[in-house]
Amino acid sequence: MSNKPTAAAIPGNTIGRLSLYRRLLQELLAQGTRQVYSHQLARLAVSTPSQVRRDLMTIGFSGSPRRGYTISELLANIEGLLARSIETSVALVGVGNLGRAILAYYANRQPVRFAAAFDRAPEKTGRILHGCRCYPVSEMAEVIAREQIHVGVIAVPAAEAQGVADQLVLAGVRGILNFAPVRLHVPAGLYVEHVDLMMALDKVAYYAHQQVEQQDSSR
């Protein structure tokens, strides 16, 4: 409550965009580009030059009016910020369709490592999927402590999600990424990010329909 973190808290939206910039910058660097202007990065991110400059200002990064931003430096800066000291170890709970797709998606990408997966079904435990060993949920606390896991990813049915979240919190996880279509209750200070696929599709369907209706009514 009373201690001031080294850096001022950076808003979630900004962190999200930095994650995007990182990927774009990695790609630019791989193409051999060395410098980038805010308007170029903005175009790639489908954003505005102002937004890009504001974000870089937020993390205290400076460019030069003449040459723009040096990609290698900026990238190192963002990577240092997002992936602090060491790689983040992550645990997946729920090895169903979605869980396996998530493992495949993140497999050997970026500075995040899936150190363990958990599932209730005995036929799924003991296997290794995408380099990630699958344990029974009963071993969750033990494995999370041993592997120094700070982040949990929940991909279980809605009815089980809160119970799993409670176990993860008890096991000492500090952040949760939740794919189940319920909102989780967690102790204050713990970070939860919800990926709600139903909500996402509902939003698209709503605005797509609205488009169609406006078009129709203008005939």
Add this chain to the structure above:
Amino acid sequence: MSNKPTAAAIPGNTIGRLSLYRRLLQELLAQGTRQVYSHQLARLAVSTPSQVRRDLMTIGFSGSPRRGYTISELLANIEGLLARSIETSVALVGVGNLGRAILAYYANRQPVRFAAAFDRAPEKTGRILHGCRCYPVSEMAEVIAREQIHVGVIAVPAAEAQGVADQLVLAGVRGILNFAPVRLHVPAGLYVEHVDLMMALDKVAYYAHQQVEQQDSSR
């Protein structure tokens, strides 16, 4: 540009929460509950009573100070708003790990119907997955027109996403849900929702780490 839609545009955040309320209300109704107060709905949604009341005000729904909101009426109202006239027909492009998980996730839920899936790989076409027929991408325009599809879901690798988006737009889709880790450029007025899994995990990892650091520095 110049025509006024029947209802004033509802902000995306509000639509998202309405999608959540719908699920919560369906559950309450299934449990036999008839009425609900804003503070009860807020607790389920991990939100505030003010927020709930404001959202319902936005869609023009009224309750009674004594009895709260009548669940069946509210639900009908939200469902009518989200799922306009008819069911929304959706097309999936990219039947990989993630694409299949998405199909399984949405299968026979809610008022959204996956009317077609597309993939480049010939060995995937012709099959039926979760009640959804898989076509070669070359037939995209034809099938989308025939099935009256207004929404496209993109689950292809990053490098192919923009090309697929262009095809969907050409085929007449009005909204896109994009799971590929790139931002899409689409004509103005078309709605795009990004689900960026890398960004989501980066955010959780960042804040989880920050937690750990604050804890360490306070010792």
Add this chain to the structure above:
DNA sequence: TTTTGTGAATCGATTCACAGCG
């Protein structure tokens, strides 16, 4: 009482607009 409906205040995020620099 308790709870709704809502104008007003607040908070946060984005955009503007321009001084300063190379």
Add this chain to the structure above:
DNA sequence: CGCTGTGAATCGATTCACAAAA
């Protein structure tokens, strides 16, 4: 010049606070 860095303005979303209703 064209670009960055940034204070100020704007825009949007959330929360407050209280009158009205039952």
